[in-house]
Amino acid sequence: MAPTRRKFLQIAGIAAAGLVFPPLAKVLDSAQRPGTPTTAGLPPSVANTGSPLMAKRWAMVAIAGKCPSGCKDCIDACHRTHNVPDFGNKKDDVHWIGAEKMTHVFPAETHPRMPESIRDLSVPVFCNHCENPPCVRVCPTQATFKRADGIVMMDYHRCIGCRFCMAACPYGSRSMNYRDPRPFIPKTDPAFPTRTKGVVEKCNFCEERLAQGILPACVTACKEKALVFGDLDNPGSDVRRLLNEKYSLRRRADLGTGPQIYYIL
């Protein structure tokens, strides 16, 4: 039966009302969604992991000015936690966090007449967990994908090792396991899987630790408190407070990737 004029006008009216009252729709929507998961009622083995840390948009502020020269605490902690191999040569290098010279991280924002203290700064570089991640766009198997909370994740089960993502990432945040990484892991942590030959790996913002209610390994390892992690959508979060107070930089923001690692000098 074709819809009558009366029925059509009724539906159009209801749809228009829905547009006029979006707050109401939001309230209804949020009422349907499950809130923060609680651990109540779970067996102790699950409950003692702490309630997961949740956010609308995870982001990190790196206060590069606080980084002492030569400090690799965050890198070591991350690589130990995630069983990142050390192949001992630059060609095969696999890293989740790197340390680069300021002039290399921000080539457009620095110039030769800047004070040496700034030019020689060692800046930690991470996966930027982009708002608009090019690696996700090019991945033919959707092995890399963006979660609702902004974390750009790797599903190592699906990675076929094509390295399109490595070509697409403007930050060099991704590394390929050209060889079996297992013999090159200094000390394997049984709490986290390793990778295998032929997959690409990168920083995951410690999503496995967030699920247990712990902050990322690099953040807790930093003695200078130079890494601040939090919810960018929450105006009261530490990251937002810092971004409100100080001038901050993002790597190659002009490319439109929307990087979510903010640098303060």
Next chain:
Amino acid sequence: MKLYNRGIILAGIVIFLIAASFPFWYGKGRAVSPPDLKLDTPAIERLQEKLCMEPAPFMRANHMRLLNDWRDSVVREGKRTYTAADGKIYEISLTGTCLKCHSNKDQFCDRCHDYAGAKPACWNCHIIPGEVR
């Protein structure tokens, strides 16, 4: 009808048939006994009720599908608990939950996989407790 090189052709056909059917008549009557899975790990011995999360016949038939679902659930949906049919909740973890009881991978997983010719790639990345350097 004349068949040229009849002797060579017929001999070739006979050799081919013998070779192609070799696995069938060679293995005939020699039943390979199904693997004997060991369920006597310390963790299982300590259990009062010796039950897996789901009934054993279900696990036997569907563990591979369950593990695939678990994988997608954790990695792609961020859901880290599994509610069994009886309502009990388990943490989704191959190394942490499955292997906590079945700590004898070579006598539990491998025996059956070898028998069935299955080669799952789980252990290329997931760590077998006790084999950590």
